[in-house]
Amino acid sequence: MSEPVPTVGVADLPSETPLLDVRELDEWTAGHAPHARHLPMSELAARMNEVPQDDPLYVVCRSGGRSGRVVAYLAQQGFPAVNVDGGMQDWAAAGREVVTDDGSAPRIA
Template sequence: MFGPQIPTVTVNEITDATYLLDVREDGEWAAGHAPGAHHLPMMELPARLAEVPTDVDVAVICRSGGRSGHVVAHLVQNGWDRVRNVEGGMQQWAAAGRPVTTDSGAPGQVV
């Protein structure tokens, strides 16, 4: 979708040590997200750029990989070198059998 300039990672390559950055909107996050993910909606990124770590592997995820690809491109252009786009996004996360939860700990869903 974005060509070779956008580094990617598969759902199965994400470990507990990876900083998982979910850039979906509030309603999408509330419906269900990966446990341990950090929420930063895409439109808020420019104002909150300092919240994204530069010293660990960062995997950026959205619903299907489009928005997160744009975020990864922006981060790479701004000096991040350990950032990757999650192929297939939360749809692939759920399809791979990875857990999806809500803030209350109840099972969630990808919307």
């Protein structure tokens, strides 16, 4: 039996919490948390040296599914990772700041 994935809701995160955003580039480009770092799930294994050393390491995706899988993987590698339940959808719905790198209006789907 696998261990449960540590999880936190958006409401329990300080607004300036650093996040590791594991969505794909098009999702990141459409809008992300201002203090997030981007490392797509599809590139994670090849770029492990870029995983932030934050403790805890909060991981976010669109809704929490992919980030949950990433948290499980990172925990096996010894990282103190925590899944952000509800992902960027809940982040945006809670009125948290969402930015884009090109200045366009954010679009969290």
